[in-house]
Amino acid sequence: xxxxxxxxxxxxxxxxxxxxxxxxxxxxxxxxxxxxxxxxxxxxxxxxxxxxxxxxxxxxxxxxxxxxxxxxxxxxxxxxxxxxxxxxxxxxxxxxxxxxxxxxxxxxxxxxxxxxxxxxxxxxxxxxxxxxxxxxxxxxxxxxxxxxxxxxxxxxxxxxxxxxxxxxxxxxxxxxxxxxxxxxxxxxxx
Numbered sequence: 001x002x003x004x005x006x007x008x009x010x011x012x013x014x015x016x017x018x019x020x021x022x023x024x025x026x027x028x029x030x031x032x033x034x035x036x037x038x039x040x041x042x043x044x045x046x047x048x049x050x051x052x053x054x055x056x057x058x059x060x061x062x063x064x065x066x067x068x069x070x071x072x073x074x075x076x077x078x079x080x081x082x083x084x085x086x087x088x089x090x091x092x093x094x095x096x097x098x099x100x101x102x103x104x105x106x107x108x109x110x111x112x113x114x115x116x117x118x119x120x121x122x123x124x125x126x127x128x129x130x131x132x133x134x135x136x137x138x139x140x141x142x143x144x145x146x147x148x149x150x151x152x153x154x155x156x157x158x159x160x161x162x163x164x165x166x167x168x169x170x171x172x173x174x175x176x177x178x179x180x181x182x183x184x185x186x187x188x189x190x
Contacts, residue, residue: 083175090179097180098187 081089122128155163170177 091183094180094183095187098184
């Protein structure tokens with residue numbers, strides 16, 4: 001036998017011994033658990049045991065996809081994920097949002113600008129006659145209504161509670177929010 005064959009044989013033996021050691025440890029745990037269960041049954045009679053066997057395949061089938069992916073939703077992401085994960089999640093979602101926002105914004109600006117351009121051409125060629133005095137009156141009424149509504153500036157309770165929720169979320173997830181903001185700016189610029 002050559003040295004390579006001996007090394008391969010030794011590594012196989014080590015793997016087998018490692019696997020058998022793991023099986024032995026698992027079997028010992030099963031025996032310990034069975035003894036504890038038997039003691040509990042003997043001490044409490046027909047007392048219902050506190051351990052329940054859970055079929056993970058059935059359990060995961062009944063869970064929504066977001067719970068499978070992100071886990072339980074209790075607590076902020078700062079408690080569940082490390083800093084790098086929070087930055088990556090925030091950055092990727094921010095970049096996607098910024099990229100879509102940029103594309104939709106360009107489309108909307110093109111549509112609105114093109115619409116105004118077509119209206120000006122139609123007005124200039126005589127297809128449309130604009131009553132500019134009526135437009136001026138409507139704009140002044142709109143300004144007055146904006147001044148009236150902004151002078152009170154009291155938020156409804158629903159809006160105030162939503163704003164408070166957003167502020168609380170931002171305070172609890174500062175790293176995630178920072179990653180989102182950076183990703184959003186990168187998405188807008190790409």
